Amino acid sequence: MAAxxxxxxxxxxxxxxxxxxxxxxxxxxxxxxxALEELDQLDNIIFPIGVGCSSNLGAGLECDxxxxxxxxxxxxxxxxxxVSPDTLVVSYQGDGDAYNIGIAETFNAAYRNENITVxxxxxxxxxxxGGQMSxxxxxxxxxxxxxxxxxxxxxxxxxxxxxxxxxxxPGAAYAARGTVTNPANINxxxxxxxxxxxxxxxxxxxSIVEVLSPCPINWGLTPVKAMERIEKELIPYYPIGxxxxxxxxxx
Amino acid sequence: MAEMMKGNEAIAEAAVRAGARFYAGYPITPSSEIMEYLSxxxxxxxxxxxxxxSELAGINMVIGASACGVRALTASSGPGISLKQEGISTxxxxxxxxxxxxxxxxxxxxxxxxxAQCDYNRETRGGGQGDYRCIVLCPSSVQxxxxxxxxxxxxxxxxxxxxxxMGEGTLGQMMEPVTLPDFVETxxxxxxxxxxxxxxxxxxFERDSRKEAVELREKYAAIKENEQRWFDEGVEDADYVFVAxxxxxxxxxxxxxxxxxxxxxxxxIRPITAWPFPEKAFAKINPACKGVITVxxxxxxxxxxxxxxxxxxxxxxxxIPAYALTYVYNTPPIRSIKADYHRIKNGEVKxxx
Ligand SMILES: Cc1ncc(C[n+]2csc(CCOP(=O)(O)OP(=O)(O)O)c2C)c(N)n1
Ligand code: SF4
Ligand SMILES: [Mg+2]
Numbered sequence: 086m087a088a089x090x091x092x093x094x095x096x097x098x099x100x101x102x103x104x105x106x107x108x109x110x111x112x113x114x115x116x117x118x119x120a121l122e123e124l125d126q127l128d129n130i131i132f133p134i135g136v137g138c139s140s141n142l143g144a145g146l147e148c149d150x151x152x153x154x155x156x157x158x159x160x161x162x163x164x165x166x167x168v169s170p171d172t173l174v175v176s177y178q179g180d181g182d183a184y185n186i187g188i189a190e191t192f193n194a195a196y197r198n199e200n201i202t203v204x205x206x207x208x209x210x211x212x213x214x215g216g217q218m219s220x221x222x223x224x225x226x227x228x229x230x231x232x233x234x235x236x237x238x239x240x241x242x243x244x245x246x247x248x249x250x251x252x253x254x255p256g257a258a259y260a261a262r263g264t265v266t267n268p269a270n271i272n273x274x275x276x277x278x279x280x281x282x283x284x285x286x287x288x289x290x291x292s293i294v295e296v297l298s299p300c301p302i303n304w305g306l307t308p309v310k311a312m313e314r315i316e317k318e319l320i321p322y323y324p325i326g327x328x329x330x331x332x333x334x335x336x
Numbered sequence: 337m338a339e340m341m342k343g344n345e346a347i348a349e350a351a352v353r354a355g356a357r358f359y360a361g362y363p364i365t366p367s368s369e370i371m372e373y374l375s376x377x378x379x380x381x382x383x384x385x386x387x388x389x390s391e392l393a394g395i396n397m398v399i400g401a402s403a404c405g406v407r408a409l410t411a412s413s414g415p416g417i418s419l420k421q422e423g424i425s426t427x428x429x430x431x432x433x434x435x436x437x438x439x440x441x442x443x444x445x446x447x448x449x450x451x452a453q454c455d456y457n458r459e460t461r462g463g464g465q466g467d468y469r470c471i472v473l474c475p476s477s478v479q480x481x482x483x484x485x486x487x488x489x490x491x492x493x494x495x496x497x498x499x500x501x502m503g504e505g506t507l508g509q510m511m512e513p514v515t516l517p518d519f520v521e522t523x524x525x526x527x528x529x530x531x532x533x534x535x536x537x538x539x540x541f542e543r544d545s546r547k548e549a550v551e552l553r554e555k556y557a558a559i560k561e562n563e564q565r566w567f568d569e570g571v572e573d574a575d576y577v578f579v580a581x582x583x584x585x586x587x588x589x590x591x592x593x594x595x596x597x598x599x600x601x602x603x604x605i606r607p608i609t610a611w612p613f614p615e616k617a618f619a620k621i622n623p624a625c626k627g628v629i630t631v632x633x634x635x636x637x638x639x640x641x642x643x644x645x646x647x648x649x650x651x652x653x654x655x656i657p658a659y660a661l662t663y664v665y666n667t668p669p670i671r672s673i674k675a676d677y678h679r680i681k682n683g684e685v686k687x688x689x
Binding site: 100103128129130131133140143144145146147148149150151152153154157159160161162163164165166167168169172173189190193197 | 390398403405408537
């Protein structure tokens, strides 16, 4: 009989978070908590939290956190970090929060090279409010505000923000994109998150990790099919990997 | 010792001396000199300064700094303060203290650069979404502005509320003799986020808004009872009582002194807190008073609503009329206030209420 391992709940999580079955948010929250634990930072962390399904994170955590207005976490994080430079400040936001309504704050925090870590859960829609189109919605993707499929000729093309950071902001410390589709990718993603946190701990500058994350309920797919969609449709457009490694010179 | 200082610079220095160690904002006339000054001054005292990408970002940076227990400041005017409203509502919701300075300029929309008092309603009614108020202080001189900076932070921390310093363009731009206060010792608030979770917080889905409503009502009732501030002169025997705040309040003081010397029985209430409104001052007014007259730098009359409410509340047995002298923008000259007073006395001006 295979040895069973006890399921350990990370110390900072105090109650279940209400995500839909098959949602990616839960996996990422767990990875962040594990990374903090491994870096021995459980009592040195503040989360400015975005508005969206990400808000559930704030409901289940046992640590310092603040719910920000929709899109403003980049600015709130800036204020926190400037007055508490030795405390880890990690914003946790959705694609709608960070890129649609919050693009000014997200962009400018990266531009100023704030020494913060930004985690963006990219599920290619506004999950919480019923799956409307976001800046990361794929061309042709049907959402509740693009019922015939996203027409990029009038709505713009899906944004790849970590790539912009890596390309345009010379001071930025770290930019990566990961996903949660299988154990190998989950392990890789955890490595990215740890790198980002480590960069912040070492005062190296801005770090961002975007996560391609399933939203089965709004995609109209089963959890398994939602994972398949990420592999087949999203990764070819949104490559996973590190776009700016720590200590790397600007390309 | 008093030295001549430009309003905005004196105010910025007073904020530093009152313990402000974080500033974030976006430039706008007539408040910009505050941030210009703090852009170099904060670093000298170990504080932080961020030139934000917008007023929206600026107030959200203030939220972050305040959440971490640091005395935080932002300043703006007209449309910039509109952009901050969501953040001010959030500060009030989270019970986070902060001081917001507005050097009011005239107009709707983009507005103008003229000194004015057109934003009274917005500041005194809690201009953002929800059901909250800010304490609103409205000094009438640079010295008074400077002297109120420390009480502003103390009030905001005592009640965990936003304090709005409602100045006006001219208060930032004029030079006056100022005596600066001493430096206070800075320390973080007890509820600061430290990363260690030593101040417990409930999750957003566990809030009990009905319970919070009771606490909110108690808090606002305590503020109304304890924090009314005003200056008054000559109200006990006055036939007419002027109500005016800020620089027009000063001009009106000049007007009532001249009118008194000419034999007119007039008085003045100059609110120093616009919210809580100084209701207690109205209780002192002559029971036989013939009218209250507001002097306002706006077009439609805003202060008059409060002046009418409280004269009718404190003098229930008599329906004392409330008049508004609205000078749109710029400080009204004493001679205009006096001339308009005589028009009211002669029955040439219709009361508002
Ligand atoms: C100012 C403002 N506008 C709109 C909303 C409504 N709203 C809440 S969450 C959300 C979208 C969130 O989408 P995303 O950031 O992608 O998060 P997800 O739920 O997909 O994880 C919107 C529009 C709001 N809370 N505040
Ligand atoms: S709506 Fe989508 S993002 Fe939100 S909890 Fe459900 S699956 Fe997750
Ligand atoms: Mg989303």
